[in-house]
Amino acid sequence: MAAFILRRVIWTIPVILLVILMTFGLMKNIGGNPFRKTDRAVTPQTQANLERKFNLDKPWYQQYALYVKGVFTFDFGPSLAQPGRDVNEYVKEQFPRSIKLGLLAFVWAILLGFPAGVIAALRPNSIVDYSVMFFSNIGFAVPSFLVATLLIYYFAVKIDLVPTSGWPLGFWSLDSRVLLPSFALGLLPMAYFARLVRGSMLETFQQDYVRTARAKGLRYRRIVGLHVLRNSLIPVVTAAGPLLGFLITGSFIIEYIFSIPGIGRGFVSGVQNRDYSVVMALTVLLSLVVIVANLVVDILYGFLDPRTRETGR
C-alpha cells in the first residue's frame, strides 16, 4: 500500500508540469491584453511599465521557467488584474469558501439522493420508483442557473425565508445563506447519486449470493442492510471522489448568482481578465484536487473491496 501511494505521488509531478505547460500555452495563444480593461487604450508608457513589472517583456521560455519555479515554491506572485493583491493570499482566502460550498452540496446530495436511490431500488417499477427517477431526470435536465434564480425568487423574495445572496465568510460559520446555494449546486449530484445507488443496488440484488442468503432464510432487512447496501457502495464511492473534487473546486454559475466569493468565479474572471498568475495558480490547484481525490478513492477502494487487496496492488 505504501509503495502504491508513493508511486502515485511521484507521478503527480510530471502531470503538474504538463498542466502548467498546457495552461501557459493556451493563455499565450488566446491573446488579449491583461492590462486593458475598458474601452480606453493603454498608453504605450503604461503598457511598457506594466509588462516590465510582471515580467511579460521577457522571452516566452524565461516566463515559462518563472512560472514553473513559482508553482514549485508555492509563490504565484501578484495578481495582474487586481493590483495589490497577492495570488497566494487570494487563493487562501477564497478556496475555503468553495470547499465549504462543495461540501454542503455534497451533504445535500447524500441526504436526499442516497435515500431516494435506496427506496427506488427497494421498490423497483413502483410509483415510488418512477417518482424518484422523474425527479432525478429533472435534476439532470434543469440547468443550475435556472434553479438558482427560481429558488431566490420563491424563498428569498416572495417568502422572506432566507437572504437573496451572500455567504458566511468564516470556514466554520453557517447561517441561512448557505441553504439555497448548496441546494442548487447539490441538485445534479443528488440526481446522479439517486440513479447510481438505485442501479448499483438493483444489480447487487441479482447476484447469486443474495439469492443464496434468501434461500438460507436470512431476514430481508439483514440482507439489505448488511450485504446489498455495502456491496453497492463500491461504484458510488468511485463516483463520489471525483464528484467531490469537482464540487469543491467551485461552481462559477452558483458563485456568480449568489455572490459567493470563491475560486469558481475567480477562475473564470481570471481567464476573462487574462490574469495569468491567478489562472496558473488555480489550474494547478484544481489539478491537484482532482489527483488527490482520485488517489483517495483508489485507496478507499482497496479497503472496501477485499478482492482488489488480494491481487496485491
Added chain:
Amino acid sequence: MRRNRWLLLVAALVAVLAFGAAGCGGDDDDAAAEETGATDGGQPAAEQVFRIGWGAEPPSLDPGKATDTTSSNVLLALMDPLVRLNPDTLAAEPALAESWEVDGNTVTFNLRDDATWTNGDPVTANDFVYSWKRTLSPELAADYAYQLYGITGAAEYNGCEKNCEALADAVGVTAVDDYTLQVELTSPQPWFVQQASHHSFLPVHQATVEEFGDNWTDPENIVTNGPFMLESWDHDASINMVKNPNYRDAANVSLERIEGPIIVDGTTRVQSFEAGEIDALDGAGLPPEEIERLKTEPYYEQYPALGTYYYGFNTKNISDVNERKALSLAINRKIITDEIDRTGRDQATGMTPKGIEGFDVINPNSPWLPPEGDMEEAQALYAEVQNPHSKINLFHNDAPGHKEIAVAVQDMWKELGVETTIKAQEWAQYLEFLGPPPNKAVDVYRLGWIYDFPDAINGLELFTCDSGNNNTNWCNKDYDALVEQAKSEADANARWELYRQMEGIMFDEDGEVPLTPIMWYTYPNLENDAVRDTFFISPLDQIDFTKVVVQGS
C-alpha cells in the same frame, strides 16, 4: 414500519417541490415599498444607515491604480478631492481646495488649512506632489497615469525606463508652501480644474504607503482624509464604511454607515433590492429583460450619462464615403432607443453627447444621423456607390444588449441589399481584434466611450491619427490640427466653435463619417423611497454620499 419511514421521506420531497410549483402565477410583491416605508419628505430616520449594492469588486482602492467606477465611487467617499463637480452644471466647486487661479498654463490651488488625515496629520500640498508623482512613476505602472499627462514632464517621466530621478523632479507640480499647490500644464487646457475631480488626482498618505507597500489599502492600515472611513473590506463580498467624525465638514454629512454588499449578478441585484435587503443599486446596470417591468415601478430612476454608443467603420474596407453615409442613414435610431434598449437614451445626432457644456454650439445635427433614419435617401445614395459591399462583417463584444441592437441594424441594412454577418467576441479578444489597426475582417465594429471629464475634447480627440482609441483607420490632418488648437484655446466659446468644426469634418453634409454614433448613454438605477430624494448618480457616474439622507417612515 421501515417502509412507512421511507415513504414519508419521499412524500416530504414531493411536498417541497409541489409547494414551490404552487407558488407559480402569483403576482409580484412590492416588498421594497413595504420594507422601507413610504414617505413624502418626512423626517430623517433615526438610524442613518445606507445599504448600497455594489455591482463589482473594486480591483484596487489605491487612487494610483484604480480604474473602474466602483473603486472610483468608494474612493470619492473615503477621500477629499481638490474639487467636486456640481451635479447639474458639472462646474468645479471647492472641496479640499478653497480657491484656485488660472494664469495661462499655470493653475494654482489654494488648499484649506483645516483638512486632516484620519491619523491626525494635516493634509498639505506636499501630499499632492508626492501622490501625483507616484501615479506617474514607472514603478507603479498606473493605468490612469495618462490622466495627468496634461502636466509638463508627466508623459516623459511615465515613459522613463531607468534613472528616472531627474525626470521625476522635472514634473510640473510643486508645493509653493504647505497649502499652495502649483501646476504647470503643457497648454492652457481649460478643463483641467474640472478634470482634477477625477479619483486619479486624489492624494495618498505618504508615510502609510511607504510603510505598508501594496497592503496600505487594507482596512487596518489605510489612512484617508474624506467624509467616510473604511471599516471593512471582505474581497468579493462587501465593503463597509463609517462616517469620519473628524472630517472638516462632518456636521453636514448625514450618513453614519454605508454598508455595501458586492453582488455581481444583475438579476440577483434586482432580487436583493426587491427583497428589501439594499436601499439602492450603484448604477452598474439592470438586466435588459427586466427593464420593461422595472420601468413601471416607482423605485426606477434614470440618469443622463456623458457617453456615446457608436458603430465605427473600418475606412480601409468601406472606403467610399457615400457607402458609409448610406449605411448611417439606413439606421433608424429611434427604434433602437425606444424599442430595443428602452432605457430612455437619446438618439445621437453627433459624437458629443447632450449634457456637455456648449452642446448647442457643438452639435452638428448631422444630416447623416436623422433620428428615424431615411431609408429612401439611403437607398438612393447606395445606388451611387461604385463597388458597394454586398456582405459586411459587424463585430461586437458579447455583453448583454449589443446583440439585439446588431440584429436590428442587420435588418435595416438588408433593405439596402447588404447581407450583414454579426460576430460576437469575448472582450479581451475583441479589443485585440480592433487594434488599432483593426483586423482585416472588421468592416463595422461597436464601441462606446464614457467621458472622463465634462469637456467635448475627451471624446473628439479619440479620432486623431495617432490615437490608440481610433480603430477606424481614418486620418485627417486638418482634424488633428483643430484638436491641437482647441487644447490651447482658453476662451470657452471659441473652443466650442472649434469643436463644432471637428464634428463638422466628421458629420456635416460633406463630412467623412468615419463612424456612426447611435445613442447617448443613460444610467438606469433602482432606489427605494427612503433615499430616492437625496441619492443620485452624476453624468460622470459619480455618487456623492455626503448628500444622501435616509428618510424615516
